[in-house]
Amino acid sequence: xKKYLTWSLIFCFILFTGTLVIAMPQxxxxxxxxMVSIATxxxxxxxxxxxxxxxxxxxxxxxELGMEIKVVESKQMTDYVPNLSGLAEDGSKLVFAVxxxxxDAILESAQHYPESYFAGIDIWIDPASAPKNVLxxxxxxxxSGYLAGIVAGLxxxxxxxxxxxxxxxxxxxxxxxxxxxxxxxxxxxxxxxxMSVNPDCTVxxxxxxxxxxxxxxxxxxxxxxxxxxxxxxxxxxxxxxGVINGAKExxxxxxxVDVDQNYIAPETVITSAEKGVTESTFLVIKSVKEGSxxxxxxxxxxxxxxxxxxxPYHGFDSVIPQKVKDKVNQAISDIKSGKIVVPSTRVxxxxxx
Amino acid sequence: xxxxxxxxxxRVIVFILLFLLxxxxxxxxxxxxxAGLLFIxxxxxxxxxxxxxxKDKRIVLSEIKSIAKKMLIxxxxxxxxxxxxxxxxxxxxxxxxxxxxALFYGGFVKNWHVSLLNAAPLIFTGxxxxxxxxxxLFNIGAEGQYYIGAxxxxxxxxxxxxxPLVTIPVIxxxxxxLGSLYNFFPALLKxxxxxxxxxTTMMFAHIARYFSSIFIRNFGxxxxxxxxxxxxxxxxxxxxxxxxxxxxxxxxxxxxSGIIIAILTAFFVHYLLSYTRIGFEIRxxxxxxxxxxxxxxxxxxxVFIALMVAGFLSAMAGVNQVLGLDHKLYGNLSTGYGWNGxxxxxxxxxxxxGVIFTSILWGALDAGGxxxxxxxxxxxxxxxxxxxxVLFLVVARYLYTYWGQKRKKKETCNE
Numbered sequence: 001x002k003k004y005l006t007w008s009l010i011f012c013f014i015l016f017t018g019t020l021v022i023a024m025p026q027x028x029x030x031x032x033x034x035m036v037s038i039a040t041x042x043x044x045x046x047x048x049x050x051x052x053x054x055x056x057x058x059x060x061x062x063x064e065l066g067m068e069i070k071v072v073e074s075k076q077m078t079d080y081v082p083n084l085s086g087l088a089e090d091g092s093k094l095v096f097a098v099x100x101x102x103x104d105a106i107l108e109s110a111q112h113y114p115e116s117y118f119a120g121i122d123i124w125i126d127p128a129s130a131p132k133n134v135l136x137x138x139x140x141x142x143x144s145g146y147l148a149g150i151v152a153g154l155x156x157x158x159x160x161x162x163x164x165x166x167x168x169x170x171x172x173x174x175x176x177x178x179x180x181x182x183x184x185x186x187x188x189x190x191x192x193x194x195m196s197v198n199p200d201c202t203v204x205x206x207x208x209x210x211x212x213x214x215x216x217x218x219x220x221x222x223x224x225x226x227x228x229x230x231x232x233x234x235x236x237x238x239x240x241x242g243v244i245n246g247a248k249e250x251x252x253x254x255x256x257v258d259v260d261q262n263y264i265a266p267e268t269v270i271t272s273a274e275k276g277v278t279e280s281t282f283l284v285i286k287s288v289k290e291g292s293x294x295x296x297x298x299x300x301x302x303x304x305x306x307x308x309x310x311x312p313y314h315g316f317d318s319v320i321p322q323k324v325k326d327k328v329n330q331a332i333s334d335i336k337s338g339k340i341v342v343p344s345t346r347v348x349x350x351x352x353x
Numbered sequence: 354x355x356x357x358x359x360x361x362x363x364r365v366i367v368f369i370l371l372f373l374l375x376x377x378x379x380x381x382x383x384x385x386x387x388a389g390l391l392f393i394x395x396x397x398x399x400x401x402x403x404x405x406x407x408k409d410k411r412i413v414l415s416e417i418k419s420i421a422k423k424m425l426i427x428x429x430x431x432x433x434x435x436x437x438x439x440x441x442x443x444x445x446x447x448x449x450x451x452x453x454x455a456l457f458y459g460g461f462v463k464n465w466h467v468s469l470l471n472a473a474p475l476i477f478t479g480x481x482x483x484x485x486x487x488x489x490l491f492n493i494g495a496e497g498q499y500y501i502g503a504x505x506x507x508x509x510x511x512x513x514x515x516x517p518l519v520t521i522p523v524i525x526x527x528x529x530x531l532g533s534l535y536n537f538f539p540a541l542l543k544x545x546x547x548x549x550x551x552x553t554t555m556m557f558a559h560i561a562r563y564f565s566s567i568f569i570r571n572f573g574x575x576x577x578x579x580x581x582x583x584x585x586x587x588x589x590x591x592x593x594x595x596x597x598x599x600x601x602x603x604x605x606x607x608x609x610s611g612i613i614i615a616i617l618t619a620f621f622v623h624y625l626l627s628y629t630r631i632g633f634e635i636r637x638x639x640x641x642x643x644x645x646x647x648x649x650x651x652x653x654x655x656v657f658i659a660l661m662v663a664g665f666l667s668a669m670a671g672v673n674q675v676l677g678l679d680h681k682l683y684g685n686l687s688t689g690y691g692w693n694g695x696x697x698x699x700x701x702x703x704x705x706x707g708v709i710f711t712s713i714l715w716g717a718l719d720a721g722g723x724x725x726x727x728x729x730x731x732x733x734x735x736x737x738x739x740x741x742x743v744l745f746l747v748v749a750r751y752l753y754t755y756w757g758q759k760r761k762k763k764e765t766c767n768e
Binding site: 070072073076077078079081082083086087091101103105112139178179180181184280 | 362464467471566576581582584606607676683684688689719720722723724726727728729730735
């Protein structure tokens with residue numbers, strides 16, 4: 001026993017001194033390139049929508065602007081501030097916080113690391129009180145939702161004959177992650193879009209309450225399918241992958257979110273309500289490189305910036321009637337000209353469920 | 354005059370110096386300077402060296418030996434887990450040396466303050482689990498009591514507007530009592546019907562967790578009306594726990610006095626368990642309920658007290674988090690301090706003071722894991738692998754005793 005004890009103690013001692021010695025020279029590495037980084041929310045990368053879209057923007061910056069990039073996923077909520085601050089400490093010139101829930105954390109970090117720039121995607125900052133190195137990046141998600149709503153509203157009633165997956169119930173479904181403003185904007189826009197072409201349609205929403213649980217998304221989709229929905233719009237991040245898979249299993253259609261998600265299930269995803277996270281991330285990085293970054297404000301990207309809209313129909317291009325496409329194009333030009341003002345909250349859209 | 358006599362003559366001065374060294378070490382350590390630990394270690398070594406010179410050598414040696422013996426299994430577990438983690442890293446194509454370097458550097462040096470912040474609630478929940486364990490009960494629902502405490506702190510912290518010296522103890526007490534009350538029903542069921550506390554407290558944990566989202570809606574986090582959905586209104590600044598930065602300008606701005614409250618609570622629990630009548634009864638019931646009963650100890654009462662105190666301690670973790678760090682209660686908060694408290698308590702073999710160290714280790718692994726993920730781009734699931742392996746090896750300590758007995762049997766047979 002004594003022998004084991006001494007040996008294990010000696011071994012631990014060696015191990016720990018060893019790590020100390022290794023750890024010490026890890027000082028500041030000099031970087032030639034400007035470093036930009038993102039800290040994602042829990043769930044993070046691999047959602048094939050929002051977070052991956054931002055990361056794609058960083059990779060584009062790496063390829064085209066020669067930036068050094070870094071990404072870190074939060075494991076729990078208490079990691080937000082250490083991660084954002086840590087990235088700034090490591091020498092990131094620009095740190096992205098991806099996700100509405102990181103709003104408090106980005107303000108706190110920005111306040112304590114004034115030499116770095118911070119940009120919060122989906123985070124609305126208060127220009128009066130926020131530090132000058134924070135930028136809020138927001139989107140007019142309701143515009144994309146509106147266009148997707150037009151497609152869904154027309155297909156589920158007038159053009160049910162184009163595919164056996166559609167039915168005569170005139171019911172549409174939505175699966176939401178958490179009920180936060182960007183999600184609500186999609187929801188309100190979608191509802192308004194459906195109502196503009198199909199006023200007696202029933203639109204059912206299910207709030208799963210999570211962005212990182214595929215099983216819950218699938219479950220919600222099954223519930224919607226049982227209630228007669230033939231097209232399900234998912235606004236749920238990683239949970240939404242479960243929605244798409246569930247729709248595939250149940251033989252109904254799905255509408256993707258944030259980026260073009262057709263490739264996940266080409267037979268199921270008719271279109272996606274997009275917001276240009278990749279492009280806007282890239283634009284902000286470019287502004288840092290050019291020295292024109294201006295914080296303490298919010299940027300809002302919409303149709304006029306070519307940042308919102310719906311993605312191509314891919315395999316459904318020949319199936320979807322020209323009249324639907326015309327209606328969508330008409331709506332795009334009406335929104336751009338200001339003829340249609342898309343509601344951005346449930347109250348404005350008159351959607352109470 | 355021999356050296357020993359000189360030492361004896363000036364022992365008061367030496368002790369004062371030791372006290373200063375240890376005190377400054379603790380202050381530095383707790384205000385996020387890792388070097389403080391070296392001061393404390395130095396003080397401990399000097400203390401033992403002093404005793405070794407002045408007193409009976411055998412006593413000191415046996416004391417050191419017994420401490421080392423207690424630490425053997427956890428240390429061996431950690432070592433093996435680190436090796437397994439290294440194998441995983443080699444297989445997945447990372448350099449384990451630099452990764453562990455980053456893990457250590459991040460957890461104990463660079464992000465030491467994050468480790469402490471992670472550790473404070475773990476100490477409370479770990480104590481809660483350990484306390485119940487001493488009575489032979491498995492308080493698996495510490496997570497639920499944590500939520501109860503956090504909700505109480507957020508709710509009361511928004512409205513109480515007195516002097517902080519009044520409000521903070523009142524909030525701690527009120528939240529703690531609510532936590533105890535929350536464990537009242539599982540305790541009642543356990544005593545009256547024998548329903549197992551693992552099931553009941555765990556179900557109660559889920560109730561509390563999902564109740565918290567309703568609570569948040571009613572305290573300013575309603576998604577349809579609020580500008581900050583899924584978050585309660587902030588607690589009044591006068592109710593925040595004191596931040597170290599206010600006292601020591603060099604400290605990290607996020608560190609708050611919760612860690613000190615946690616450590617003091619750990620020592621208090623140790624005192625309660627080891628030196629009081631109720632502590633003795635709890636330990637007696639835990640080690641052998643039938644024997645305790647024949648000795649006239651009321652088992653039911655002891656079970657009640659153990660579970661209620663456990664609830665109180667877990668709720669304190671929630672208060673610590675809300676008043677100290679977040680200043681509001683977030684929805685969808687999946688920190689898992691309650692569940693991790695079980696690991697921490699098991700690793701410390703339910704010793705209240707040991708819980709402090711294991712919590713800090715756990716917190717440092719989390720903080721260092723994030724640092725490692727950030728700088729070395731090693732996925733921080735390695736940290737979870739290490740944690741799981743450590744825990745497995747420590748919990749499997751019965752395996753060692755089994756092997757030991759087998760070997761002894763063999764030896765006696767051979768003789």
